[in-house]
Amino acid sequence: xxxxxxxxxxxxxxxxxxxxxxxxxxxxxxxxxxxxxxxxxxxxxxxxxxxxxxxxxxxxxxxxxxxxxxxxxxxxxxxxxxxxxxxxxxxxxxxxxxxxxxxxxxxxxxxxxxxxxxxxxxxxxxxxxxxxxxxxxxxxxxxxxxxxxxxxxxxxxxxxxxxxxxxxxxxxxxxxxxxxxxxxxxxxxxxxxxxxxxxxxxxxxxxxxxxxxxxxxxxxxxxxxxxxxxxxxxxxxxxxxxxxxxxxxxxxxxxxxxxxxxxxxxxxxxxxxxx
Amino acid sequence: xxxxxxxxxxxxxxxxxxxxxxxxxxxxxxxxxxxxxxxxxxxxxxxxxxxxxxxxxxxxxxxxxxxxxxxxxxxxxxxxxxxxxxxxxxxxxxxxxxxxxxxxxxxxxxxxxxxxxxxxxxxxxxxxxxxxxxxxxxxxxxxxxxxxxxxxxxxxxxxxxxxxxxxxxxxxxxxxxxxxxxxxxxxxxxxxxxxxxxxxxxxxxxxxxxxxxxxxxxxxxxxxxxxxxxxxxxxxxxxxxxxxxxxxxxxxxxxxxxxxxxxxxxxxxxxxxxxxxxxxxxxxxxxxxxxxxxxxxxxxxxxxxxxxxxxxxxxxxxxxxxxxxxxxxxxxxxxxxxxxxxxxxxxxxxxxxxxxxxxxxxxxxxxxxxxxxxxxxxxxxxxxxxxxxxxxxxxxxxxxxxxxxxxxxxxxxx
Numbered sequence: 301x302x303x304x305x306x307x308x309x310x311x312x313x314x315x316x317x318x319x320x321x322x323x324x325x326x327x328x329x330x331x332x333x334x335x336x337x338x339x340x341x342x343x344x345x346x347x348x349x350x351x352x353x354x355x356x357x358x359x360x361x362x363x364x365x366x367x368x369x370x371x372x373x374x375x376x377x378x379x380x381x382x383x384x385x386x387x388x389x390x391x392x393x394x395x396x397x398x399x400x401x402x403x404x405x406x407x408x409x410x411x412x413x414x415x416x417x418x419x420x421x422x423x424x425x426x427x428x429x430x431x432x433x434x435x436x437x438x439x440x441x442x443x444x445x446x447x448x449x450x451x452x453x454x455x456x457x458x459x460x461x462x463x464x465x466x467x468x469x470x471x472x473x474x475x476x477x478x479x480x481x482x483x484x485x486x487x488x489x490x491x492x493x494x495x496x497x498x499x500x501x502x503x504x505x506x507x508x509x510x511x512x513x514x515x516x517x518x519x520x521x522x523x524x525x526x527x528x529x530x531x532x533x534x535x536x537x538x539x540x541x542x543x544x545x546x547x548x549x550x551x552x553x554x555x556x557x558x559x560x561x562x563x564x565x566x567x568x569x570x571x572x573x574x575x
Numbered sequence: 576x577x578x579x580x581x582x583x584x585x586x587x588x589x590x591x592x593x594x595x596x597x598x599x600x601x602x603x604x605x606x607x608x609x610x611x612x613x614x615x616x617x618x619x620x621x622x623x624x625x626x627x628x629x630x631x632x633x634x635x636x637x638x639x640x641x642x643x644x645x646x647x648x649x650x651x652x653x654x655x656x657x658x659x660x661x662x663x664x665x666x667x668x669x670x671x672x673x674x675x676x677x678x679x680x681x682x683x684x685x686x687x688x689x690x691x692x693x694x695x696x697x698x699x700x701x702x703x704x705x706x707x708x709x710x711x712x713x714x715x716x717x718x719x720x721x722x723x724x725x726x727x728x729x730x731x732x733x734x735x736x737x738x739x740x741x742x743x744x745x746x747x748x749x750x751x752x753x754x755x756x757x758x759x760x761x762x763x764x765x766x767x768x769x770x771x772x773x774x775x776x777x778x779x780x781x782x783x784x785x786x787x788x789x790x791x792x793x794x795x796x797x798x799x800x801x802x803x804x805x806x807x808x809x810x811x812x813x814x815x816x817x818x819x820x821x822x823x824x825x826x827x828x829x830x831x832x833x834x835x836x837x838x839x840x841x842x843x844x845x846x847x848x849x850x851x852x853x854x855x856x857x858x859x860x861x862x863x864x865x866x867x868x869x870x871x872x873x874x875x876x877x878x879x880x881x882x883x884x885x886x887x888x889x890x891x892x893x894x895x896x897x898x899x900x901x902x903x904x905x906x907x908x909x910x911x912x913x914x915x916x917x918x919x920x921x922x923x924x925x926x927x928x929x930x931x932x933x934x935x936x937x938x939x940x941x942x943x944x945x946x947x948x949x950x951x952x953x954x955x956x957x958x959x960x961x962x963x964x965x966x967x968x969x970x971x972x973x974x975x976x977x978x979x980x981x982x983x984x985x986x987x988x989x
Contacts, residue, residue, distance in 0.1 A: 331660070339703075340703060341697065342704070344704070345704055348704060349700075349702065352700075364895050388889055392626075393626075394689060399938070401934060401935075401937070401938050402936050402937050402938070403934030403936050403937070404936075404937055409936070410937060411934050411935070411938070413933075414935075422778065422779060425704050425776075426705050426706070426707060426777075427702055427703065427705055427707075427777075428696075428697045428702055428705045428707040428708040428710075429696040429697050429700040429702060429708070430700050430701065430702040431696075431700070432839075446693075446696060447689075447690065447693075448688050448690050448693045448694065448696050448697070448698055449619075449688045449689020449690045449691065449693075450687075450688050450689075450707065451629035451630065451689070452705075452773070454626060454706050455629060455630060455777070455926075455927065456630040456777050456779070457779070458777075458778075458779020458780065458933060459779075459933050460626070460627065460930060460932035461933075462626065462930075463690070464619075464626055464629060464689065466618060466619050466620040466622075466624070467617075467618050467620040468618065468979075489618045489689070490618065490619070490688075490689030490690040491689055491690060494657055525640070531880075539794045553935075555933045555934075555935070556931070556932075556933050559778050559931075560778055561778075561779070567935065569935065570935075
């Protein structure tokens, strides 16, 4: 048989070719599925880092906070209570920030900024070790034992909520015990920390069958101490919770929704006071 | 490849300038060590970094060292994969410089992370959604590849005459060089660009948030890494009055660098034109105006990065009359790594000193953060710099990095 004949009698596709193409297609499909839908998909950040804390938080609740910028009088009670309860002595490391602000129309108000607990948190996405993650109840949590202190989360967070322990926390806390007793340990040098929505209070409340956002002692310290009720907190999945009712009754906005971070903190915009 | 001759002995090894140079580098390195010990004992409090500018001088050093080490994968791929024979003399110095670059970067990173004792965490706790996780893996794996590429070189030096078994091992490892070249290229194509993506993926920082950053990072790294390798070799040759590279090799490398530089400038031009000239995005425009008001960003970007670091060397490279003078050529080539370093500084700091405007009031778009490295930071950076140059100086003196020197003659005067 000559070469020419052999070539002519060869099928366009051999069995081997078919197997190769079939294998490659199957591989591509599996990979695409994984990247589009599976644990590798961009939407899968909900699962980051949660494997180490499987029993924290439940998908039955989703915690949100609302801050009425019309009501805030700038007393800084929330700042002090937060520093006392969360053991933050250094004023530069405040988790909850309040400062005087002015709108472009000239209305003066006090801006309040706790952690926004974003549903699509940039900090969670970038952490190389999964030391910060989104709990099933929507809280953005931190694992101080896992954090390597690379500070990429600080670079990624556009709201400037993250604080790094540049030094050992040795400063005396002037707000303890007058503004609250510490409920969590101080964090070691070299790790990042941030507002937790007082997660230890929330978890204890759920354990005791209480309602965080309503009951004393299981609501975030800043919400509880506010003398004018500027902060509202609760489970948005509970239609009787104060946050659910508040968000239904008020026009609210969230900080820079165009960033796609989907924050869990809602604001009522400051209005001009009627004379 | 056969074993190359051991270090040249026809020259006096320890000349006075050589001793002075090594002594001063050692002195700077010791100063750096003091800085490092201070950082490890007292924490990052001793730096000028803040919660608003958490990355600074060391991250710039880190990014630059990795970028300027890119000559290793570029030349390895060119020689062992694409079989460009005339580039062969570049492979060894490139790999050695790459090794020094990556070890410098890891040294800087070890200083920069808050918990160096947990450096291994990315290996056991995975977040596949983080570019930094991917970078960590790639850098660790690629550094291993570089060590394996450098080892045969070390065993080939005449100090290992007494241990033929080790030299044999070196030759065995060296047989896998094409595999290392493939691995090195794959890993480098990933992490060199991911380092740009580190900034490019952050939607909240307008000045960074663009898909061009990863591409620009890898292209500038290849140009900078190749230029670094070539200029180091040329300077070494000048100092030793030796011709270390054939004329043809220099010509080809120059052409490659020149073409990449022009390509980079082209992409950079469109990156600038599309985001700030032909369009106005509120976030970018606002960030740029705040940058211009508070920093010499305009000068460093246009003057150092584009003109001195890009256009100027490209012109020298492509005009034969200009590149004829070896010292003009060396100066022009040095400007390329300089441009890369300034670029990494500009990229890192530009996004940080202009914090995102999240407040609903007017306060947010007025603030600019400040950053100035402290003495300790400069000491550590200088120490790492000295480590790299000390490594290079001793390496080219005692290891067979340049193989057999070519007949003694002036370099580019043929």
